[in-house]
Amino acid sequence: MSVNGRGATAPKLNSAELNSLREFWDVYETQFAEIGAEIAQDAAAHPELATFVGAGDGDEVAESRERIAQAINDGDWADYLADMVAAGSRYAESGLSFSAWFATGRSLRSKLVPLLIDALSEEPERLAEAVRGVSIFIDLVILAVGDSFIDAKERIITEQQDVLRGLSTPVLELRPGLLLVPLIGFIDSERALLLTGNLLEAIAAKRARAIVLDITGVPAVDSAVANHLMQTVQATQLMGAHTLVSGLSPENAQTLVRLGLDLARLNTVGTLADGVVSASSILKAAEARAAEYESSLA
Amino acid sequence: MAIPILKQGSTLIVSLQAEPTDAEFVALQRELTERVTQTRAKGVVVDVTSLDVLDSFATRTLREIAQTVTLCGARAAIVGVQPEVAFAMAQLGLSLEGTLTALDLEDGLALLHALPQVTSVT
Numbered sequence: 001m002s003v004n005g006r007g008a009t010a011p012k013l014n015s016a017e018l019n020s021l022r023e024f025w026d027v028y029e030t031q032f033a034e035i036g037a038e039i040a041q042d043a044a045a046h047p048e049l050a051t052f053v054g055a056g057d058g059d060e061v062a063e064s065r066e067r068i069a070q071a072i073n074d075g076d077w078a079d080y081l082a083d084m085v086a087a088g089s090r091y092a093e094s095g096l097s098f099s100a101w102f103a104t105g106r107s108l109r110s111k112l113v114p115l116l117i118d119a120l121s122e123e124p125e126r127l128a129e130a131v132r133g134v135s136i137f138i139d140l141v142i143l144a145v146g147d148s149f150i151d152a153k154e155r156i157i158t159e160q161q162d163v164l165r166g167l168s169t170p171v172l173e174l175r176p177g178l179l180l181v182p183l184i185g186f187i188d189s190e191r192a193l194l195l196t197g198n199l200l201e202a203i204a205a206k207r208a209r210a211i212v213l214d215i216t217g218v219p220a221v222d223s224a225v226a227n228h229l230m231q232t233v234q235a236t237q238l239m240g241a242h243t244l245v246s247g248l249s250p251e252n253a254q255t256l257v258r259l260g261l262d263l264a265r266l267n268t269v270g271t272l273a274d275g276v277v278s279a280s281s282i283l284k285a286a287e288a289r290a291a292e293y294e295s296s297l298a
Numbered sequence: 299m300a301i302p303i304l305k306q307g308s309t310l311i312v313s314l315q316a317e318p319t320d321a322e323f324v325a326l327q328r329e330l331t332e333r334v335t336q337t338r339a340k341g342v343v344v345d346v347t348s349l350d351v352l353d354s355f356a357t358r359t360l361r362e363i364a365q366t367v368t369l370c371g372a373r374a375a376i377v378g379v380q381p382e383v384a385f386a387m388a389q390l391g392l393s394l395e396g397t398l399t400a401l402d403l404e405d406g407l408a409l410l411h412a413l414p415q416v417t418s419v420t
Binding site for chain 1: 382384385389394404409411
């Protein structure tokens with residue numbers, strides 16, 4: 001038995017499994033609405049599920065029964081699994097925990113087994129088959145819902161990472177020729193690369209001559225972070241820009257010295273304000289040079 | 299084909315087009331040093347705007363050009379390093395430390411012009 005990867009692909013069932021499923025469904029179908037109501041009641045008592053599970057009107061219940069019948073009797077699982085996949089991503093998007101929706105599956109099992117025992121107590125062989133059918137059915141449901149639940153969670157994480165990545169390395173133009181890069185949060189190599197790339201593009205696009213890289217918001221600066229920053233600073237120098245690093249905290253400064261790193265090339269200044277002042281004078285000098293050169297040509 | 303060296307006032311300008319071979323780089327270094335001495339040039343600008351890669355040999359040669367030119371009494375500036383090139387160089391740990399760099403030819407000329415030794419650039 002397998003659901004065959006993602007989405008609503010029909011499970012591969014052998015004839016014994018199919019037989020078990022049918023035995024179980026024959027009984028379940030007769031009590032479908034009642035079981036559904038009981039599960040909704042259980043859900044209402046569950047702290048997480050309470051707001052989530054509606055009563056489910058008669059039409060929905062009938063439709064759901066129709067789909068299961070279609071799956072088990074005719075082997076056409078597409079509609080039912082599509083339902084489960086939709087449910088899985090709905091659970092994930094509404095922030096429901098894994099254990100909460102898993103509880104629904106357990107609640108279903110605990111309702112079904114006594115029902116089967118009642119109905120088939122006279123025929124132990126059919127009862128055994130039907131109980132096996134419950135397991136198969138619930139496994140299929142959990143597999144389909146779980147797959148889609150995890151897919152949806154992963155999708156949400158990827159989307160958030162994209163958003164964070166965009167937020168993580170803003171390059172601001174403080175005035176023509178002067179860029180400010182406020183860094184907040186941990187800097188890992190991926191972020192450092194992104195920062196360097198963005199900054200270099202911005203230097204070319206805005207013809208920047210001075211840059212202030214403010215690391216006030218970077219909680220821990222260790223040798224790896226310092227190396228990343230050094231690389232960034234050197235890369236900007238290759239393009240003829242001057243980069244100043246501001247906002248190195250006293251604690252971080254001590255750490256770096258204790259690590260024995262040569263940070264002369266980082267061009268550190270005190271606060272962001274100091275950085276902006278120094279960068280402005282660098283920019284002014286560059287502009288004066290350009291103006292003087294231009295007038296010398298005239 | 300030899301890389302052309304242009305003279306503008308007391309500045310020599312070299313614009314590197316398609317990635318020069320190692321041999322061309324070596325020839326350029328020799329040629330430039332000779333021309334600086336001959337023309338008593340005070341500045342050298344090497345424009346790498348059109349290059350989309352600078353490997354370790356090219357980087358080292360550019361640094362050496364700057365050093366030899368300085369020994370001959372002029373100053374050299376490397377200008378026009380593209381963002382992607384700078385990115386790749388930083389990744390590889392290649393740097394032009396000790397040489398002047400500028401965003402483009404114009405900035406490079408202004409930079410050399412502002413240096414005390416090169417007051418007569420025009």
